[in-house]
Amino acid sequence: MTMGPENWHYAPAPESRDIANLKANYQMFVDGKFVDGAGEPLKTVNPATEEVLAEVSTASAADVDNAVKVARRAHDKVWGRMPGSERAKYLFRIARLVQERSRELAVLESLDNGKPIKESRDVDVPTAAAHFFYHAGWADKLGYAGFGPSPRSLGVAGQVIPWNFPLLMAAWKIAPALACGNTVVLKPAETTPLTALVLGEICQQAELPPGVVNILPGAGDVGSELVNHAGVDKVAFTGSTEVGKLIQRSLAGSGKKLTLELGGKAANIVFDDAPLDQAVEGIVNGIFFNQGHVCCAGSRLLVQESVAEELLEKLRQRVSTLRLGDPLDKNTDVGAINSKAQLDRIRELTESGDAEGADRWTSPCPVPDKGFFFAPTVFSGVQQSMRIAREEIFGPVLSVLTFRTPEEAVAKANNTPYGLSAGIWTEKGSRILWAAQRMRAGVVWSNTFNRFDPTAPFGGYQESGFGREGGRAGLEAYLDV
């Protein structure tokens, strides 16, 4: 095809998949070694092509029991007794190894998860390293964190993480637990176990004492065994509100400490005096980053009626430029939906939007024939009562609502059972503070969205969960206070 101004297409610029060092088989990581589990092996799939990437061994109930005992022994004999300054050295080493192996981890993450390489390369992997660096710094300073002169570790942490940020969530869970002197049994998500297992390799490389970190792949049954195991002192779960409720119910009265980071239906509020072009960028980043598979995604756009039309026009122009396709292509902005099941859920919810009378607009971008893809979609004319305004879609689908006054914006933003995050767009500083004080959400961004930093506590209100991760506040969940 000859190129001209009207069709300057970008030639494919794929990152080489060889960098991922993909193996045919992956094993569980227990007591410092890779071993086969007694569970039924699972096959993990590349969601962009539907091909099987690798077979992964999974844990049985007996494997869970063994891993918890191993972690207990490592805590009581080694890790829990080790001075913080020594624990810090291991965490720094892990952080540096994550950086050294960053390309491998990024490509593997994009293969297994479907997210664009530019995100795994520029966000997931560097932020994962940052969490280890940050918490390494805390390990010998816990006495100054505001929880008493020498706060003690809890013991064994059972951690269950989701598929949307597989490596980052593992880092997010493991780093604070280790910094505080706990040992860990972690279950990665069924559809995305690979990078967590490479993190196991990194623990080996860092010569982390055996049993401090154990990684057990498997489905929900393994997670259930783990969180209900009597030898676990602390449970940390990130995932759906539905499963979070089940865990909370089954843990009631057990004495285990629990933190839950669950779903969300965040409002991104755009006032009429907002910097509109950057608000458009923030909206796009809020809902199309990671295909909208973000618990704190800005999935509800609340825009002041007086600028709604202008903003929507700009938004459609901008969304039309998003490049959907091969996650390994460096120019891809929106990758693949992680699984068929998730794609079906997105389709079902968007159909409810049509049925309830919202106006659907879909980006004209080409969609690959193979793989799980969903074109960026914007629903306008959405009302509070519609399912697409109330339920978490967890996909690249934005619901646009309007408001007339700041009070109405706040009321609508807070009118949700969730409360994980919110965005406020205005050039007026006093209005940012006014609105932020009234948001019932764990994180409030102003004139930006989806910015993550290990120093900033992250967590929710209401059905978005409880407990904080990151920052000084995040240490509390892993200390006996």
Place this chain on the structure above:
Amino acid sequence: MTELSEVTRDDASLRRFLHGLPGVDQVGVEQRAAGLATRSIKKASKLWAIDTAISMVDLTTLEGADTPGKVRTLAAKARRPDAEYPEVPHVGAVCVYPDLVETAVTALVGSGVGVASVATAFPSGRSNRQVKIADTEMAVAAGASEIDMVIDRGAFLSGRYGQVYEEIVAVKAACGDAHLKVILETGELSTYDNVRRASWLALLAGGDFIKTSTGKVSPAATLPVTHVMLQAVRDWRDRTGQLRGVKPAGGIRNTKDAIRYLVAVHEVAGPEWLTPSLFRFGASSLLNDLLMQRRTQLEGHYSGPDYVTVD
């Protein structure tokens, strides 16, 4: 929405309009520019981008030491940038001071390369209006097909928007058929809000192009500033249907940077701006890097600066 003819009625209306434009969030626009700069342009897309960038270069010499000889050398390079590859397109224009326009015009007869002249007491713009108009008229009379004027930044920064507007209108009138590029000197305007306001002011006054910088002030062109200006011409098109151009100038020295600018043109303004009639680079050393990278694409290896002519 206010009629655009209304907003230029008097100083107060102009001020109301310019200050009513949406603000620009510095962190946001810089983040977007940095994000878009990670696009990876390879193979045929790269070759097309290089040829397009060559055709968009305003090959510039604006030194006190300029002579007719220097200008003739530059003109030869502009006509035929790479002697060994005659299919390389000629550059957009040669840009010189007014007194050298005649030399440039003579040297470029029949080539299709434009002759641009800076004018209006370039680069500071600190003179009275008669001098600026005379400067422009002289350049046009000598055959310049494009005039690169500077705005009165002093007047702009002290809020005398009407004065800046009128001056651009007057220079535009003096241009006759020549195209007018309005240099905002964004390095002196300092904020993105000011860049957006100055862009609209120049568009309202009839500028055919808005241009970042003289090249004499640092910082000169940057990607985020160019983003704001591309948004302005896009919004102008959405509002009026007219296409106006953008010219970043100063500091764009290599192919990688030039391609980043073209990606911004493509994705911020739109593909219709990917033509020399709507986008130019004000540069001198950029051309040779484009030529070297072009050869690298075709020959499969890098040959080095001695294989292209110095000017």
